Amino acid sequence: MSIVTTLIKCLEARDTLTESEKALLNDVVLEPVSVPAKTETTWPGDRPGRCTLLLSGLMARTKVSIDGQKRITAIHVPGDFVDLHSFLLHEMDHAIETLTPCEVVYVPHPTIARITEAQPHLTRLFWLSTVIDGAIHREWLITASKPSRQQLAHLLCELYVRLKAVDLAADGKFRLPLTQETVANVLGITPVHVNRTIQSMRVDVIEWRGADIKILDWDRLAEEAEFDPAYLCLKQEPR
Amino acid sequence: MSIVTTLIKCLEARDTLTESEKALLNDVVLEPVSVPAKTETTWPGDRPGRCTLLLSGLMARTKVSIDGQKRITAIHVPGDFVDLHSFLLHEMDHAIETLTPCEVVYVPHPTIARITEAQPHLTRLFWLSTVIDGAIHREWLITASKPSRQQLAHLLCELYVRLKAVDLAADGKFRLPLTQETVANVLGITPVHVNRTIQSMRVDVIEWRGADIKILDWDRLAEEAEFDPAYLCLKQEPR
DNA sequence: CGAACCATTGATTCGCGTCAAACCCGGTGG
DNA sequence: CCACCGGGTTTGACGCGAATCAATGGTTCG
Numbered sequence: 001m002s003i004v005t006t007l008i009k010c011l012e013a014r015d016t017l018t019e020s021e022k023a024l025l026n027d028v029v030l031e032p033v034s035v036p037a038k039t040e041t042t043w044p045g046d047r048p049g050r051c052t053l054l055l056s057g058l059m060a061r062t063k064v065s066i067d068g069q070k071r072i073t074a075i076h077v078p079g080d081f082v083d084l085h086s087f088l089l090h091e092m093d094h095a096i097e098t099l100t101p102c103e104v105v106y107v108p109h110p111t112i113a114r115i116t117e118a119q120p121h122l123t124r125l126f127w128l129s130t131v132i133d134g135a136i137h138r139e140w141l142i143t144a145s146k147p148s149r150q151q152l153a154h155l156l157c158e159l160y161v162r163l164k165a166v167d168l169a170a171d172g173k174f175r176l177p178l179t180q181e182t183v184a185n186v187l188g189i190t191p192v193h194v195n196r197t198i199q200s201m202r203v204d205v206i207e208w209r210g211a212d213i214k215i216l217d218w219d220r221l222a223e224e225a226e227f228d229p230a231y232l233c234l235k236q237e238p239r
Numbered sequence: 240m241s242i243v244t245t246l247i248k249c250l251e252a253r254d255t256l257t258e259s260e261k262a263l264l265n266d267v268v269l270e271p272v273s274v275p276a277k278t279e280t281t282w283p284g285d286r287p288g289r290c291t292l293l294l295s296g297l298m299a300r301t302k303v304s305i306d307g308q309k310r311i312t313a314i315h316v317p318g319d320f321v322d323l324h325s326f327l328l329h330e331m332d333h334a335i336e337t338l339t340p341c342e343v344v345y346v347p348h349p350t351i352a353r354i355t356e357a358q359p360h361l362t363r364l365f366w367l368s369t370v371i372d373g374a375i376h377r378e379w380l381i382t383a384s385k386p387s388r389q390q391l392a393h394l395l396c397e398l399y400v401r402l403k404a405v406d407l408a409a410d411g412k413f414r415l416p417l418t419q420e421t422v423a424n425v426l427g428i429t430p431v432h433v434n435r436t437i438q439s440m441r442v443d444v445i446e447w448r449g450a451d452i453k454i455l456d457w458d459r460l461a462e463e464a465e466f467d468p469a470y471l472c473l474k475q476e477p478r
Numbered sequence: 479c480g481a482a483c484c485a486t487t488g489a490t491t492c493g494c495g496t497c498a499a500a501c502c503c504g505g506t507g508g
Numbered sequence: 509c510c511a512c513c514g515g516g517t518t519t520g521a522c523g524c525g526a527a528t529c530a531a532t533g534g535t536t537c538g
Binding site: 061066071124137226235 | 300302304305310312313324327328329330332333355356359362363366367369370371372373374376377379380381383384385427428465467469470472476478
Binding site: 147148189190192193196 | 526
């Protein structure tokens with residue numbers, strides 16, 4: 001199984017690729033790099049010069065405010081192009097860090113630039129992946145003004161669907177090796193409150209022991225979260 | 240002054256355009272359409288087939304939850320491509336509405352597709368505009384978990400800078416013809432609380448009468464908002 | 479066995495929501 | 509010219525959800 005497999009799986013969840021496109025991606029994706037957990041790979045103000053393709057593990061995009069509060073604005077699962085937007089933004093407006101030990105591949109910006117010059121279809125698929133990134137931001141923005149239970153329920157639904165798309169979740173079960181403090185940084189609430197929220201959800205909809213989560217009643221969880229996976233755009237269509 | 244002027248101004252805030260690119264845009268942008276205030280132009284589930292370029296007025300992207308709560312996930316000012324992401328998403332996951340009377344131009348998806356096939360540079364600039372859209376979402380996400388005063392301060396700073404970039408704001412003054420209820424839908428708080436927040440800010444940092452806003456002390460407002468315009472990417476660079 | 483890290487619990491405070499009423503102002507019509 | 513209306517703004521009283529602060533368990537690992 002080659003290195004690009006997960007990326008191709010992610011792209012092909014939204015459209016089909018030609019053999020030559022797959023071959024091109026294979027040439028472009030070089031050797032993987034291991035990064036330990038809790039390591040910042042990019043800082044705000046950086047001009048990275050390459051994009052990060054996540055192969056395994058979980059990464060996050062974060063922003064720290066003056067008072068030291070860290071807020072996680074995005075969580076990335078294997079197959080995600082974590083900072084594809086840096087190709088166009090140039091200067092980073094946030095940090096990127098590993099939440100767990102990760103394997104990544106760095107793709108130089110000039111490589112992506114070449115693709116945009118000669119591969120309109122691949123370009124659109126890359127563009128699409130940043131657009132979906134934005135759609136996820138919008139969902140998080142909406143849940144942000146809802147009660148914490150609903151917020152957490154939505155996060156779990158989303159992560160389950162995204163992990164399942166890359167075969168890292170099944171039967172309502174998945175691994176989420178995050179501390180409650182990290183979850184708090186995702187939801188924008190305090191760790192203490194995350195704990196209480198998890199406890200209230202343990203009563204009826206989830207099992208959550210250590211890093212192992214089991215969704216006991218998907219329908220109820222999704223209903224409470226008002227979760228509709230449409231925004232994740234997991235439908236093959238010509239783009 | 241031609242119709243594309245505002246669009247070109249917006250794109251050229253981030254990179255320079257060649258004459259032939261400007262000419263192409265001029266050919267692509269057809270006659271404007273007037274839309275009355277408070278009109279929904281797109282609904283969730285729609286497959287629009289064209290993108291909306293805003294020429295004048297304010298538009299919003301909204302999502303309504305089961306209980307009828309409307310949340311505004313984005314505000315658009317003249318020059319913005321309101322729903323450029325629909326070109327790749329195909330199916331809309333949210334609604335689009337005018338907040339004030341607006342003039343718009345509809346650009347058919349096939350037209351944009353043609354640009355992506357033959358105009359890599361323009362394509363990257365369009366892509367960039369959706370990426371900045373995402374950056375704005377991230378900022379809103381971060382402020383969402385902050386006290387309402389800081390949230391509102393940030394919104395005012397952002398709108399001032401964005402309006403100024405298209406010459407619709409100057410000297411700390413701009414028009415914002417929104418009701419407090421609409422502002423509440425932007426911030427995800429109640430109209431009542433918006434009112435109290437505005438009042439507390441009137442004491443020291445802003446004047447706000449009807450649709451007219453004057454920022455009395457930019458530095459103080461920006462400091463309180465922790466506002467750093469970097470994410471709006473208003474710097475000319477080759478992209 | 480202690481150190482470090484994480485999860486959990488309790489007590490108290492505070493920002494914001496909720497509900498309901500009052501007010502303000504431009505527009506309309508008698 | 510004034511009564512009346514309606515949409516938006518403002519005010520007050522009250523309750524709840526989440527923050528805060530501080531302490532206590534539980535596990536893993538040197």
